[in-house]
Amino acid sequence: MSDQSEPLLMDVGNTYVHWALGERFGQFLSRHMPLELPVELNEILENIKDVVLVSVRRANVQEELLTLAPTAQWHIAHTFPRSILSSDYDTERLGSDRWVGMLGAVALGLTETGSAVCLIDAGTAVTIDMLRGRHHIGGWIMPGYRVWFDSLLKETDMGLDRPDSPARALGASTNHAVANAWVSAVCAMVALRKAEMPGLSVVVTGGDASRLAPWIPDALYIPDLIFQGLGFWNQHCKAIV
Structure with missing residues (x-):
């Protein structure tokens, strides 16, 4: 307690x-x-x-x-020491929540020398970040599951309802075609990086992580990654920055 x-x-x-x-x-x-x-x-x-x-x-x-x-x-938590996480660009150009997620991977021992990690945070937006060891090499951002649907609702007369359980398969209805395209888009991004980075580990977190994790082979589902990172920042970074 x-x-x-x-x-x-x-x-x-x-x-x-x-x-x-x-x-x-x-x-x-x-x-x-x-x-x-x-x-x-x-x-x-x-x-x-x-x-x-x-x-x-x-x-x-x-x-x-x-x-x-x-x-x-x-x-x-808005600044991050390069002695713990590094990049080839100004870290302030990237959202601080993404850096905290990376610190969560550090805290869990996923960023050892020689490792390659893909962090997927599936919330209002889906952020995908790539790490070689503790070096961030870049990432992607795309709409989250709800926003993916809402953008079509605003621009079309489809009258869509979001399925609770999207899949990677082809959709047999308009609703599932839209839902499954979201899952498939993320999976395709991961597959692309796995082809270029053998041995890549994939971590999935965020509110919609449970919808994604089953469709990404060998993905680690870590729902509290952001809190692991905040705890690490409090213990190891707060006094440095």
């Missing part, structure tokens, strides 16, 4: 805020202002001492979050 001396970890996404404290996890909508917090989190915020946060949202959401626990020390 966790206690209030542990840091509260928060991942502020485009649609939801996910939080973790020890073995407790939860989420709430981040698109609604003011933010409506679950009772359990309100109770935690009354006594919490430290919050470690990563965010893809604009400053107004972060500012509102900070008012929820004004006596806590807030630590925002």
Whole structure:
């Protein structure tokens, strides 16, 4: 059981805020202002001492979050030491949530020298990042499952309903053709990188990871990767940056 001396970890996404404290996890909508917090989190915020946060949202959401626990020390993961993760470009040009996910891979021992890792975070957007050891070589971003559908709903009269379980097979209906194209697109990207990088390990995380992981051979499904990364940043990076 966790206690209030542990840091509260928060991942502020485009649609939801996910939080973790020890073995407790939860989420709430981040698109609604003011933010409506679950009772359990309100109770935690009354006594919490430290919050470690990563965010893809604009400053107004972060500012509102900070008012929820004004006596806590807030630590925002937005810079990352090159002694731990490297790249051939300015790291600030890449979303901090992606770097935190990479730190999660470091924390889990997936980025040892000579390794090749593909990290897939399937949320509102799908981010795909490639690592050789602890060196980021680039990535892709495409619409997430919901956005993939909503973009067609806005531009057509299809009247689509999102299937709960998309597959990699050819679709036998319009709905499944759209759904399965999303899965197949991600799988094709992974297959391309596997052909170019023998021995590539694939990690899948994010809200729609359970829809993708079954269709990617030997994929590791790690739902708490972002929290592994936030914990690592708090322990090993906070004092450096």
